[in-house]
Structures are given as structure tokens and as C-alpha cells.
Amino acid sequence: xxxxxxxxxxxxxxxxxxxxxxxxxxxxxxxxxxxxxxxxxxxxxxxxxxxxxxxxxxxxxxxxxxxxxxxxxxxxxxxxxxxxxxxxxxxxxxxxxxxxxxxxxxxxxxxxxxxxxxxxxxxxxxxxxxxxxxxxxxxxxxxxxxxxxxxxxxxxxxxxxxxxxxxxxxxxxxxxxxxxxxxxxxxxxxxxxxxxxxxxxxxxxxxxxxxxxxxxxxxxxxxxxxxxxxxxxxxxxxxxxxxxxxxxxxxxxxxxxxxxxxxxxxxxxxxxxxxxxxxxxxxxxxxxxxxxxxxxxxxxxxxxxxxxxxxxxxxxxxxxxxxxxxxxxxxxxxxxxxxxxxxxxxxxxxxxxxxxxxxxxxxxxxxx
Numbered sequence: 377x378x379x380x381x382x383x384x385x386x387x388x389x390x391x392x393x394x395x396x397x398x399x400x401x402x403x404x405x406x407x408x409x410x411x412x413x414x415x416x417x418x419x420x421x422x423x424x425x426x427x428x429x430x431x432x433x434x435x436x437x438x439x440x441x442x443x444x445x446x447x448x449x450x451x452x453x454x455x456x457x458x459x460x461x462x463x464x465x466x467x468x469x470x471x472x473x474x475x476x477x478x479x480x481x482x483x484x485x486x487x488x489x490x491x492x493x494x495x496x497x498x499x500x501x502x503x504x505x506x507x508x509x510x511x512x513x514x515x516x517x518x519x520x521x522x523x524x525x526x527x528x529x530x531x532x533x534x535x536x537x538x539x540x541x542x543x544x545x546x547x548x549x550x551x552x553x554x555x556x557x558x559x560x561x562x563x564x565x566x567x568x569x570x571x572x573x574x575x576x577x578x579x580x581x582x583x584x585x586x587x588x589x590x591x592x593x594x595x596x597x598x599x600x601x602x603x604x605x606x607x608x609x610x611x612x613x614x615x616x617x618x619x620x621x622x623x624x625x626x627x628x629x630x631x632x633x634x635x636x637x638x639x640x641x642x643x644x645x646x647x648x649x650x651x652x653x654x655x656x657x658x659x660x661x662x663x664x665x666x667x668x669x670x671x672x673x674x675x676x677x678x679x680x681x682x683x684x685x686x687x688x689x690x691x692x693x694x695x696x697x698x699x700x701x702x703x704x705x706x707x708x709x710x711x712x713x714x715x716x717x718x719x720x721x722x723x724x725x726x727x728x729x730x731x732x733x734x735x736x737x738x739x740x741x742x743x744x
Contacts, residue, residue, distance in 0.1 A: 430457040466590040481698035497737035515631035516641025524734025537589035545569040545592040571601035595619025596626035607633040637719040647684040
């Protein structure tokens, strides 16, 4: 898959990844089981054949916008959408998970920090050590964070998704499941669909050639189209951006994304913390400050403490909780760098898995 040179990319609308808006959107974080896929394919095969997106009123409005705002050919777009397939499985996977067991950080972590990913991560790091060093020098993001993120997302390119991105984005843009955030989410996916069509035109690639996750995320780092156009870089210097077939471009793009979302070179990511106050109201207030560092350590120390001696007095911090089901909740003090990772996926569990996987891979590599 080829993407236009950065100099040719339009500035576009600043969009977050879909995974940053939905904790379960990362391809590595939620997969279609074989049983579910078979059931969905059987139930929706006739529906897919009968759906003609080009006849939908909302699609007609979208086509007009693409013509008026971006100079697309109306007839060609109609022909394109006449070939788009409805993806029922993508729609179903966007539905909120039913109430069940309480969140469990240890169980979640075990899915990602496990032998196969660690071994694959060591091989990946050894193979692209020079590229990772270059990315760290240029963007200030440590190699272990880049490695951990790509490992969590796609197991280093092993699972990048097999959905036609155009099908998935169109389905979610115009037939998103009935949820409280349906209108907002459909607009988000319509924006991503716009970026996908622009990418295809800019790179002169068949729009149906792009494959990705059920949410439309593409390549080794699972970038959404809007993020490809804004943050992806040609890191191997071959004159094109290719997140599907160039791990080097993926490494540079991940580092650039995190740098643009607040990563601070040389600053630690987290510090272990112990809750020292039973003031539940204050705890709720601190934990509800959003994905940002808002406090100094002196301010947090009334609620939680850390044995770490690396916490600078002026450093902005936040408190995060990692729930462990029936067991005690883990607490950590986080810096802006932790919250930069949550801009990739708005989940404490996700960000901590990236951190832990990268750290364990680094340790395994050092012991070789």
C-alpha cells in the first residue's frame, strides 16, 4: 500500500485514531472469533448483496460534499459506492460489551505481555535497531515504547487486518449501531472515509486495495486514515509512506505521533504508587481529571505516595488506577508521557500494556 509523500499530504482535519475514541478499537485488543465470523457471514451474506450504498440519502450527501469540497467526480464516486459491501461484523463489534465481570488488569496484561510477543519483539528490535535509535534521536521517544506499541497493536505486523477499509468505514459511517454516541461516531467515521478517499487519490491506488481492521485502522501501527495523512512519515526515505509493508515507516510514524501528542524526551512514564488516604471523594476527583497530568507530586502526596526518587518537584502528574477484579486495585503516578500513549488508545490498561511489553522485551534482549 502506497501513501503520498508527506509534502503532498493535505493538512486535513485533525483527527484522533478510532482507538483513541473507543478503548476496544485497536486490532490487537479485539478480534473477530472464527465462530462469530461464520455466524455473521452467514446471516449477512444476503444483506451484503442487497445493500446499495450509492442509493442511500446520507451517502448522496457525502458524495456531494466530496465533489464540492475536494473536487471528486460525482459519477465515479457513485460507481465506487455501488461496489462497497456492508460489513455486519464491523457493526456488531462496535456495540458496547455487555455487562460482565469487573475489569481485571492482570488478565488484560497477560494477553499482551506473553512469550510469543516477547520473542517476536526481540527479533523485531534486533532487526530494526538502527531505525529505532534514529527515531529516538529524532523524536525523543524511547525504542522500547515504539516496540511495545507495535507489538500490542499487530504483533509486529502479523495481524494488520483483512477487512477492506472502504467497506468497514462506509458501514460504520452510515450504519453505525444504535448507541448513545451514534451520531458522533458516524461523523467520525465519515471524516475517516473522507481521508481514505483522499489517500487513495493522492497515492493513485485503488481504494479497495487498502486492508485493515474492522474499524478501518491500517498497517503495522494501525493508523486510521486521518492519522496517516497527519502523522505518518516516510522514514525509510523511498519517497512514499507505506505503513503496511514498511516497518521502518511504521517506526518513524509511531514516534512522530507520540511526539505530536505530548511526549517529553527524558521524562519517566510512570511511578509505582501507594494509596495513603481513604478520602474517596478526593480520589474520585483526582481520577476524573481526564487524560492529562494536572498535579504536582506535592499535591498528590496527600492521597498517594511513591518510593521513587526520580519525581521532580515541578513535574506535572496524574494518578491512574488499574482495577484487578476482586483483588486490590493497582495505583500508579503518571506523567505526560503516559497520557501521550493514551491518545493512541484511551485506556489505562492499553497504555500500561505498551509500557510493560516494551520494558520486558528490552530486558529479554539485554539478557541475550
